[in-house]
C-alpha cells in the first residue's frame with residue numbers, strides 16, 4: 001500500500017506550488033515569507049499528527065534557549081509608550097514604510113485597557129494583568145512570552161515579537177510596563193455606566 005505514504009507528499013507539493021503561484025513580492029512583503037522554518041512546518045501538520053514527541057520538545061527548548069533578555073537587566077519601560085505600541089496595528093505590510101517602527105497589534109487578539117472597546121478574543125483578556133506582580137519569575141515569563149511565544153506553547157498563534165524582530169528591545173520594555181505597571185490603563189478598574197459623571 002505504497003500510495004498511502006506517497007499521496008500526502010504529492011498533495012502538499014501541489015499545494016505549495018499553488019500558494020507560490022498565488023503571491024508575488026510587494027515592497028517589504030516578499031515571497032520569503034512563504035518559506036516555513038522547522039517550527040512552522042511542524043505546526044502546519046494536522047493537529048492529530050502533532051504529538052508532543054522529542055521533536056516538539058527539542059523545538060520548544062531551542063526557542064527557549066534563543067530568548068534574549070534585556071541587556072541592562074531592566075524589564076520595564078514607559079507604560080504610556082507601551083500603550084501606543086500595543087494599539088498600533090501598522091508595520092510589515094507592503095504599504096507600510098519600513099523605516100517607521102512596527103506596532104504590536106495586541107488588541108487584534110487581546111482585551112487590554114478596559115477603556116478600549118474594540119478588541120479580538122483569539123487570545124485571553126490581559127486586563128488587570130499587573131495583579132500578578134513584578135517578581136523575577138513574572139518578568140521573565142512575560143518577556144519570554146513576548147519575545148517568542150513558541151518557547152512555551154509550540155504552535156501558539158501569537159507573533160514572535162522579539163525573535164522575528166517585529167518590536168525592538170525598547171518597545172518590548174514599554175509593552176511590559178503597559179502590562180505590569182500598577183499605574184497603566186491595563187490595571188485600572190473598568191468604569192461601569194453608573195460611575196459616569
Ligand code: HEC
Pocket residue numbers: 086104105106107108109110122123124126142145146149153156157158159161175
Ligand atoms: C494573532 C493573535 C495575537 C496577537 C496579535 C497577540 N497575541 Fe498574545 N496571545 C495570543 C494567544 C492565542 C495567546 C494564548 C495562547 C498562547 O499561550 O499562545 C496569547 C497569550 C498572551 C500572553 C500570556 C497570557 C497569560 O495569561 O499568561 C501574553 C502576556 C500576551 N499574549 C501578550 C500579548 C501582547 C502584549 C501582544 C502585543 C504586543 C500580543 N499578545 C499580541 C494571541 C495573540
